[in-house]
Amino acid sequence: MINNVVLVGRLTKDPDLRYTQSGTAVANFTLAVNRTFTNQDGEREADFINCVIWRKAAENLANMVGKGAQIGVTGRIQTRNYENKEGQRVFVVEVVAENFQMLESRNKQNGQNNANTGASNNNANEHSRNQQNSTQSNTDPFGGSSIDVTDDSLPF
Incomplete structure (x- = not known):
């Protein structure tokens, strides 16, 4: 049997880190995952998927990411x-995350959080400068010229 889940989404709020009576870390979080299609109004809808992560990964998640952060999660449905x-009997379906990966730099996350909270102009200017610096770093680091490639030079 196979039970594998791979999700990419944004945290709807900061992860809720708690500890069991035996001291094991557990964090609950919800991922907003966009659907691949749009509705009749042309808007993209999202699914809000409840997730749980355990032990050191739970502590890392709670310490490294916050609301709005884009992360990738692998795990299983439980x-x-x-x-x-x-x-009343309550049924719960959730993703038990085994691993997560940050898909944005912390600077970008902080820039989004600052923009969302109405940060001062100084923070906005610093974010703008960081974006300019990252744009400049995307130039060819070797300073070489472009290479001409024709269909004849490709082996396939």
């Missing part, structure tokens, strides 16, 4: 159920 205070 179902469970319990009886709530009213005596």
Whole structure:
């Protein structure tokens, strides 16, 4: 049997890091994952997927990323159920994340958070300068000229 999940999305809020009675770290978070198609109004919808991650990975997630951060997650789908205070059976479907990967630099995340919270002009100017510097670093680091490649020179 195969139960593998790969998700790329943005955190809807900061991860909720807690510890079990035995001291094991566990973090709950929700990923907003865009659908690949648009609705009738031409807008892209998203699914909000509940996830849980355990141990050191949970601590790393909580310390390294926050609301709005784009991350990639690999894991598995897990179902469970319990009886709530009213005596009703509650069914839960969640992704148990085994690994995560940050898909943006921390500077970019901070820039987005500053823009979302209405940061001062100084922070906006610094973010703008960082963007200019990253644009400049995308130039050819070797200073070489372009290479002419024709169809005849390709081996396939």
